[in-house]
Amino acid sequence: MKIFYAIQATGNGHISRATQLYPYLLKHGSVDFFLSGNNASLSPGIPIKFKSNGCSLHYSKCGGLDYWNILKNIQPRQVYKDADSLPLKDYDVIINDFDAITSLACKMQKIPSVQFGHQASFISPNTPRPENKSFMGEMILKHYANAPKNIGLHFEKYADFIRPPIIKDQILEANPKNLKHITVYLPSFDKDCLQKAFHTLHEVHFDWFLSGVTHQHRIGNITYYPVNQKDFNQSLINCEGIITGGGFETPAEALYLGKKVLSIPIRNHYEQECNAAALQKMGVPVVYDVDKNFSDTIADWLNATLLYPKIEANNIPETLEYLFDTYNNPI
Structure with a gap:
């Protein structure tokens, strides 16, 4: 099996998750990684075959997003070019960890995919939101890297398709x-x-x-x-x-x-x-x-004396079996 795995590099968590998953994925076939964005400060411990500047986050000085710098660094023409150039038809499975370019490429090339990761959990309305919801935020979470199928990761199981966090x-x-x-x-x-x-x-x-x-x-x-x-x-x-x-x-x-x-x-x-x-x-x-x-x-x-619930670790082999079964079964 040939696996294409897209990683959104707007932070270190996506890379860390892919690194943990890599040896388990290799038991199912070969894996080519696509790294999109340049915010991550970790050196990927996995072989990156494809890379794009994608969409990256920029921060203000003390704890906020700098939307002006985010918007001015987005290059729509390059995004379409990168999406068109991805050879997705060469792969049996497309796994997308919240990357817009891969999502667009799948639509352009009429290739199925599965969105796998934390952001996929927000497809469920039961996943916690702040008291004041953001219309734009909801649109981004649901449509930025949407896919026909979703497997989410979160602290708790808010829906049937949500699994525990990947722990290193x-x-x-x-x-x-x-x-x-x-x-x-x-x-x-x-x-x-x-x-x-x-x-x-x-x-x-x-x-x-x-x-x-x-x-x-x-x-x-x-x-x-x-x-x-x-x-x-x-x-x-x-x-x-x-x-x-x-x-x-x-x-x-x-x-x-x-x-x-x-x-x-x-x-x-x-x-x-x-x-x-x-x-x-x-x-x-x-x-x-x-x-x-x-x-x-x-x-x-x-x-303060604080009591937190115990977080369960993801059973990675079981989750990957679920992912591949989900990918190959019709909706």
Whole structure:
């Protein structure tokens, strides 16, 4: 079997998921990966055969999306050209993890596909949303990379086609400890936005993973790290808690390990707002605006007794069997 797997690289979670799935997919056939977008800071540990700039996210300085930069970097003509050039007819199965180019290519070439990943879970109206729904956000989630069939991933099983999160082997096999540090991963925040709040909490040590940091170094109670999988996994496994965005993979792994989570969803990022709504229902604290009292917010979070439900890990062989059966069976 020849498998085409499209990865949306607007963040590291999609790449991390594909890397975990790769050896399992190889048991079903050969796999060619298509990487679309350039926001990811992880080096893919998988062979990328096709690549496109696609659509990438750009952030404002302190926790929001920069829509002007997002829009001005979209090149519709190139998107159509890339979609037309993908040789999808050479493949037996097309797996799409939220990539618009692959979705368009399937329509142009009249090729079936399955949308597989976290965003696919929002096809269900039962998947949590914020109190104030966004019409545009809903349109993006449902139509940006739509496919005839969907297999979603989420914290809980909100519908029959939704499966548990893909958890990396390093996390599954870990012996978690509490070495009392706080792991921080907030790619939409510049250092200047949060550094003062972290330094205020002299007794708390932070492992801060930041884009643009070239080498590990410590200043006061903060150790700065380049974004890399190995160091991040170790920090997460041994932390007391993690401060992160409203993504999916990182909170899922932290909850699987039984760690405290403080979520700061990216402003005006509807999917992250939806994830935050789901996390809140599970008892995870969510901060929507980082203000001058953020250090107090962190202290209150650390001092609180929080009980979270245990996250189940995905049974990958079973999920892939379900995926291939779903793909090959008529709607």
